[in-house]
Amino acid sequence: PVAQPASATGEHPPGAALVGTKYVKVPKNDPSQAKEANDAPKFPIAPRMTADKGRVPHVASTQQYLEMWQRSVDKPAEFFAEQARELLSWMTPFSVAHHGDLHHGDASWFLDGTLNASYICVDRHAFATPDKVAIIYEADHPDRPHVEITYRELLRQVCQLAGALHAQGLRKGDAVGIYLPNTAHAVVAMLACARLGLVHSVIFAGFSAEALRDRLRDCQCKVLITADQGMRAGKEINIKSIADEALREAPMVQKVIVHKRTGNPNVKMDPTRDIYWDEAVKSHRPYCPPVPMAAEDPLFMLYTSGSTGKPKGLMHTTAGYLLGAALSTKYVFDVHEGDKFACVADVGWITGHSYIVYGPLALGTTTLVFEGVPTWPEPDMYWRLIQKHKLTQFYTSPTALRALRKFGDEPVKKYDLTSVRVLGSVGEPIDPNTWMWLHDVVGKGEAAIVDTYWQTETGAHVLTPLPGAIETKPGSATVPFFGVRPAILDPQTGEELEGNDVSGVLAFKQAWPSMARTVFGDHDRYLETYVRPYPGYYFTGDGCTRDHDGYLWIKGRVDDVINNAGHRLSVAEIESALTAHETCAEAAVVGAPDEIAGQCVIAFVTLKHTHIPTSEIPALLTYAVRRSIGPIATPKRIIIVPDLPKTRSGKVMRRILRKIVANETDSLGDLSTLSDPSVVQTIIDLHNNKQ
Numbered sequence: 001p002v003a004q005p006a007s008a009t010g011e012h013p014p015g016a017a018l019v020g021t022k023y024v025k026v027p028k029n030d031p032s033q034a035k036e037a038n039d040a041p042k043f044p045i046a047p048r049m050t051a052d053k054g055r056v057p058h059v060a061s062t063q064q065y066l067e068m069w070q071r072s073v074d075k076p077a078e079f080f081a082e083q084a085r086e087l088l089s090w091m092t093p094f095s096v097a098h099h100g101d102l103h104h105g106d107a108s109w110f111l112d113g114t115l116n117a118s119y120i121c122v123d124r125h126a127f128a129t130p131d132k133v134a135i136i137y138e139a140d141h142p143d144r145p146h147v148e149i150t151y152r153e154l155l156r157q158v159c160q161l162a163g164a165l166h167a168q169g170l171r172k173g174d175a176v177g178i179y180l181p182n183t184a185h186a187v188v189a190m191l192a193c194a195r196l197g198l199v200h201s202v203i204f205a206g207f208s209a210e211a212l213r214d215r216l217r218d219c220q221c222k223v224l225i226t227a228d229q230g231m232r233a234g235k236e237i238n239i240k241s242i243a244d245e246a247l248r249e250a251p252m253v254q255k256v257i258v259h260k261r262t263g264n265p266n267v268k269m270d271p272t273r274d275i276y277w278d279e280a281v282k283s284h285r286p287y288c289p290p291v292p293m294a295a296e297d298p299l300f301m302l303y304t305s306g307s308t309g310k311p312k313g314l315m316h317t318t319a320g321y322l323l324g325a326a327l328s329t330k331y332v333f334d335v336h337e338g339d340k341f342a343c344v345a346d347v348g349w350i351t352g353h354s355y356i357v358y359g360p361l362a363l364g365t366t367t368l369v370f371e372g373v374p375t376w377p378e379p380d381m382y383w384r385l386i387q388k389h390k391l392t393q394f395y396t397s398p399t400a401l402r403a404l405r406k407f408g409d410e411p412v413k414k415y416d417l418t419s420v421r422v423l424g425s426v427g428e429p430i431d432p433n434t435w436m437w438l439h440d441v442v443g444k445g446e447a448a449i450v451d452t453y454w455q456t457e458t459g460a461h462v463l464t465p466l467p468g469a470i471e472t473k474p475g476s477a478t479v480p481f482f483g484v485r486p487a488i489l490d491p492q493t494g495e496e497l498e499g500n501d502v503s504g505v506l507a508f509k510q511a512w513p514s515m516a517r518t519v520f521g522d523h524d525r526y527l528e529t530y531v532r533p534y535p536g537y538y539f540t541g542d543g544c545t546r547d548h549d550g551y552l553w554i555k556g557r558v559d560d561v562i563n564n565a566g567h568r569l570s571v572a573e574i575e576s577a578l579t580a581h582e583t584c585a586e587a588a589v590v591g592a593p594d595e596i597a598g599q600c601v602i603a604f605v606t607l608k609h610t611h612i613p614t615s616e617i618p619a620l621l622t623y624a625v626r627r628s629i630g631p632i633a634t635p636k637r638i639i640i641v642p643d644l645p646k647t648r649s650g651k652v653m654r655r656i657l658r659k660i661v662a663n664e665t666d667s668l669g670d671l672s673t674l675s676d677p678s679v680v681q682t683i684i685d686l687h688n689n690k691q
């Protein structure tokens with residue numbers, strides 16, 4: 001059916017939803033938006049994709065891509081049933097491949113089949129290729145030897161931990177929190193949960209005690225798996241003490257399993273609650289049967305920030321998610337036998353879930369887990385890893401690449417990177433200059449570049465080139481992945497903008513297997529956020545241009561979400577952390593362009609009458625944000641202002657602040673609706689007078 005514009009259904013007038021504080025920089029359908037896109041050069045299929053005559057890319061021509069994609073959207077049940085039979089292993093085969101739709105938010109896949117994700121990612125490879133390396137773990141310093149875990153050994157470790165979790169009384173459907181540094185142990189923990197049907201909720205180890213507490217409480221975790229300490233750029237992070245603080249207000253967590261990452265003897269253990277990982281697993285046998293799960297049973301939940309309220313726990317299913325992860329790993333990175341795959345994200349984010357853990361392991365590939373940072377101790381950590389392990393795929397973020405590029409080409413040129421066939425980018429729009437650097441300097445013009453656009457909610461890639469089939473353009477995520485039917489909508493009317501050279505908001509017209517099914521405990525919020533804004537469509541929250549070739553270009557978030565170094569930060573969450581502080585009366589947070597991180601956080605605050613501006617207050621407020629959310633949300637600047645720009649009805653005009661931080665004060669627009677237009681000049685002066 002042709003989707004009705006929301007206004008026609010009377011359910012949710014998009015004008016009301018899209019104007020105001022919730023949705024911000026709405027791109028109009030302005031053909032000039034496509035200009036930059038239309039001027040972009042096009043790069044042919046990368047030489048390394050075809051250099052080895054014995055290895056043909058899984059999709060080897062544009063024609064083949066088009067045929068497969070067309071079938072995947074015209075006959076999704078048939079297409080995905082085939083893929084699900086080929087890539088997954090079923091305990092009970094499914095007979096119903098697909099049910100439900102985006103209109104009702106009830107899309108489901110392979111409904112009557114049963115399977116187990118840990119069996120698919122571990123056992124079947126442990127039986128077929130037991131000595132193959134499953135995980136390469138590289139710690140944060142090059143002098144520390146790396147660890148290799150074979151599939152045989154991985155099965156033992158996963159089973160023993162599953163035994164320990166079972167002994168704690170955990171059963172299918174129970175939630176387990178994982179707050180671990182990016183180590184092989186984190187992967188084992190996730191798979192041990194999956195083995196028993198426990199729903200893991202990984203909380204990125206950079207989140208604060210308060211953020212951890214809220215997430216553990218929201219999903220009612222019974223057990224937390226954590227570590228004594230983490231290591232980041234040579235510094236110890238006291239993970240256990242952060243967890244202890246969180247647990248003081250999360251009494252539902254009755255047991256804590258602690259991985260000895262550093263073995264620091266000063267780390268405190270509560271003997272009634274805490275047990276070291278090695279202690280916990282040693283009495284359990286290294287085999288434990290996997291629990292059959294229904295295809296639609298939850299595999300995990302993962303929290304992400306939106307434009308309003310507290311973070312949402314997005315729920316992913318066992319079969320649909322796993323299929324999306326495996327399918328995209330296979331096709332987008334063109335994974336073949338013998339490959340060594342590296343995604344240098346953190347398992348605390350969806351990128352780590354899909355492309356460190358579930359995708360590569362489902363395929364039986366060797367996956368690398370890197371605990372360190374790209375620039376410490378030297379800005380060559382990535383290149384060192386590629387040469388050392390002869391990595392064949394390398395997946396990173398524009399922020400990391402921009403940070404590395406600042407050190408010039410020399411650190412890259414010292415290494416032999418010829419093993420890499422595919423270089424991937426994810427998390428934020430990649431600017432054409434950074435893309436070109438990746439292409440020319442890292443890939444020597446021979447490796448394929450895949451700019452993969454997707455979200456926590458989509459589970460797997462939704463827009464991306466396939467490296468053997470799609471010519472690329474620097475800065476464009478190019479074309480839809482299998483099962484994805486993109487639409488560019490006029491943000492005001494919800495009308496679909498057909499044809500090329502159009503700009504609007506990005507939506508998807510039909511369900512695909514790996515999409516998140518619900519927000520844990522709040523299905524109405526899921527509907528409200530993703531399917532009600534434009535009924536019949538999944539709404540991404542991103543602006544998008546389709547250029548004259550039909551290539552898609554992501555223009556960034558159109559809602560109150562700041563993308564800092566690929567991390568999604570909610571404006572509302574940072575503002576409430578600020579206003580919770582005793583000195584702060586009001587706060588308005590905006591994203592400003594940032595050379596390295598893409599966007600950074602700038603906060604404008606007014607103080608309560610009881611406080612006068614002092615130089616300490618920004619530091620106190622910064623601390624308040626770090627405490628409430630974590631270091632990742634730290635504002636780059638906190639500017640104390642006498643008043644915020646507000647309409648007569650009292651609504652803060654963040655649009656104006658956004659212009660100020662972008663140094664676009666010559667296009668502030670109409671200020672006459674402000675209750676006090678003169679405040680704008682004061683704010684500009686305070687902003688320009690860098691503190």
Ligand code: 6R9
Nearest residue numbers: 426427428429451452453454455456554557
């Ligand atoms: C996988 C991931 C999702 C948001 C998304 C968009 C931005 C991700 C991108 C990209 C342009 C790309 N984003 N990949 N923007 N080009 N290749 O990052 O998930 O943390 O949920 O963030 O990130 O704005 O809406 P998540």
